[in-house]
Amino acid sequence: MIKYIASHIARFGLLMVAVAVVTFALVSLSPVDPLQANVGQAALLGMSEEKRAALAAYWGAGTPMHERFIAWFGGLLQGDLGTSLRYNMPVTEVxxxxxxxxxxxxxxxxxxxxxxxxxxxxxxxxxxxxxxxxxxxxxxxxxxxxxxxxxxxxxxxxxxxxxxxxxxxxxxxxxxxxxxxxxxxxxxxxxxxxxxxxxxxxxxxxxxxxxxxxxxxxxxxxxxxxxxxxxxxxxxxxxxxxxxxxxxxxxxxxxxxxxxxxxxxxxxxxxxxxxxxxxxxxxxxxxxxxxxxxxxxxxxxxxxxxxxxxxxxxxxxxxxRPTAPSRSGRARRAGAPSHGEGGQL
CATH class of the missing domain: 1.10.3720.10 (MetI-like)
Known part of the structure; x- marks a missing residue:
């Protein structure tokens, strides 16, 4: 039973890592522009270059994907899912x-x-x-x-x-x-x-x-x-x-x-x-x-x-039910003869 629970915990950990990597990569590679989607095309055109650069830095638009993932995954290991830029509050609260x-x-x-x-x-x-x-x-x-x-x-x-x-x-x-x-x-x-x-x-x-x-x-x-x-x-x-x-x-x-x-x-x-x-x-x-x-x-x-x-x-x-192998099963896999295979004892 302990091995059964440990195997499921290991699978759960691998599943979480795979989901985090795939989701982060897919969203980061999507053609959606965070600045235009959240600020609006008209407001974005009326901004100065300095404000656009500040917003891009805030949204992480100019940061390479692997650097953003490493920073986000480091916080995830500490229980921090990051901050939702759309709701302007921690992800855990959302x-x-x-x-x-x-x-x-x-x-x-x-x-x-x-x-x-x-x-x-x-x-x-x-x-x-x-x-x-x-x-x-x-x-x-x-x-x-x-x-x-x-x-x-x-x-x-x-x-x-x-x-x-x-x-x-x-x-x-x-x-x-x-x-x-x-x-x-x-x-x-x-x-x-x-x-x-x-x-x-x-x-x-x-x-x-x-x-x-x-x-x-x-x-x-x-x-x-x-x-x-x-x-x-x-x-x-x-x-x-x-x-x-x-x-x-x-x-x-x-x-x-x-x-x-x-x-x-x-x-x-x-x-x-x-x-x-x-x-x-x-x-x-x-x-x-x-x-x-x-x-x-x-x-x-x-x-x-x-x-x-x-x-x-x-x-x-x-x-x-997950059960441990019996003694006779372990002996049979190890090559030890059973009563029917080894003759009279």
Missing amino acids: IASRALNSLALMGVAWVVSGVLGFALGVVAALNEGRLVDRVVKGYCFVLAASPAFWIGLLLLMVFAVWLGWFPIGFSVPIGLSAADVTFADALRHMALPALTLSLVGVANVALHTRAKAVEVMASDYIRFARARGLSRRAAMARHGLRNLVLPAVTLQFAQVAEIFGGSVLVEEVFSYPGLGQAAVTAGLGGDVALLAGIALVSAAIVFAGNLAANLIYGLVDPRM
């Missing part, structure tokens, strides 16, 4: 102020999409070939082919503009101080973005669960249970669901990366102040430090999801 909104949004969407997708997949498998099955598959195929921002725009027009049931955007009502915002206000503003992410994530979970459930219903032990007089629903409830748990857990934790990627577009559509919107702002403005910090946080979230899946595997299926 991420901390927006991480709660994004984590709450993704958490709700992750749970709802997993539970609803699993239920729809099981219902479709129990009604294979019937109208319910065709409706669920058609619903999932349409959602799987629809981009998240398009679904978000539709929900925004229907429920916020036409019906007026939900606010158009933002995470809190406009004009209220933080002390006056209630939990109900936050939930009301988060409803449409979370619903958009949930609808997008349902399709893959439902289709995958349906395929596995159809295989389970055609297995020998389900046939034996049906021969004993159990209905399809009772056989699935008693003997089939437990065999669907592990594939469902696998796919559900794999959804973390997809939900995080979808949240970037959804937050931009609904003007929801989360990490996704901050990443778009940093990318358009050439804010290397902020975008690199958000990339590190997102990579850590995805890695944590995969690690949690591996640990849950061991709880669901004991055969997948």
Whole structure:
């Protein structure tokens, strides 16, 4: 177990280094001019040469990329992610102020999409070939082919503009101080973005669960249970669901990366102040430090999801638990004969 944990810690460290190098290099090599993107073309043309040079030095536009990366990575090793030039504040404060909104949004969407997708997949498998099955598959195929921002725009027009049931955007009502915002206000503003992410994530979970459930219903032990007089629903409830748990857990934790990627577009559509919107702002403005910090946080979230899946595997299926090799296995690999191979002892 110690080797297992140590190997994952080493992989996590390598992942963070790779993400930092790739993100910093890509943003630095992008054609976006930080001065023009953040100051504006008209204001930039009206500046003097001295002020342009001062702003270029402030943004690090004239400093070689490797020097900026070495300085930034040195601060990262000390826990300093740098300063966001777009927000004019430390990157850690920008991420901390927006991480709660994004984590709450993704958490709700992750749970709802997993539970609803699993239920729809099981219902479709129990009604294979019937109208319910065709409706669920058609619903999932349409959602799987629809981009998240398009679904978000539709929900925004229907429920916020036409019906007026939900606010158009933002995470809190406009004009209220933080002390006056209630939990109900936050939930009301988060409803449409979370619903958009949930609808997008349902399709893959439902289709995958349906395929596995159809295989389970055609297995020998389900046939034996049906021969004993159990209905399809009772056989699935008693003997089939437990065999669907592990594939469902696998796919559900794999959804973390997809939900995080979808949240970037959804937050931009609904003007929801989360990490996704901050990443778009940093990318358009050439804010290397902020975008690199958000990339590190997102990579850590995805890695944590995969690690949690591996640990849950061991709880669901004991055969997948990381165990040390037995004494007989070590002796066999070392060339020592076993009782069956070395004759009578």
